[in-house]
Amino acid sequence: MVRPITRTRWATVGVWSALLLAGSPSVAQAQSAARGQTLFASRCTACHSLDANRVGPALQTVVGRKAGTAKDYDYSPALAGAGHRWNRALLLAWLTDPEKVVPGQRMGYRVEDAADREDLVAYLSAQGKGRGGSK
Secondary structure, three states: OOOOHHHHHHHHHHHHHHHHOOHHHHHHHHHHHHHHHHHHHHHHHOOOOOOOOOOOOOOOOOOEEOOOOOOOOOOOOHHHOOOEEOHHHHHHHHHOOOHHOOOOOOOOOOOOOOOHHHHHHHHHOOOOOOOOOOO
């Protein structure tokens, strides 16, 4: 016997659909990147911009870029010679403790909270993965 669809059944379907959608990686990543944008604006813009060098280098294309190669930025010798490409894992490590990643670098700031680091990296990843900016 086929039962008619009632409002209660539609509500149940809607709740389950919302839960499944909220748990999907793309929604979680978008939320993380949105929070990362807020964190970037409040914590990073004193020294960094997405598109211009300041005290620190421009970060729009940091993901995928070779370390120490942002155009027209005066890097420490340690970072200029680092040789790695920035990826999610390295950026998370960098934000945890820059000195452990590149001894002798000049960034004197850490992000203590792991969720904040994840969100900042999600935001930077969404900004332009390795487009230009490298030598």
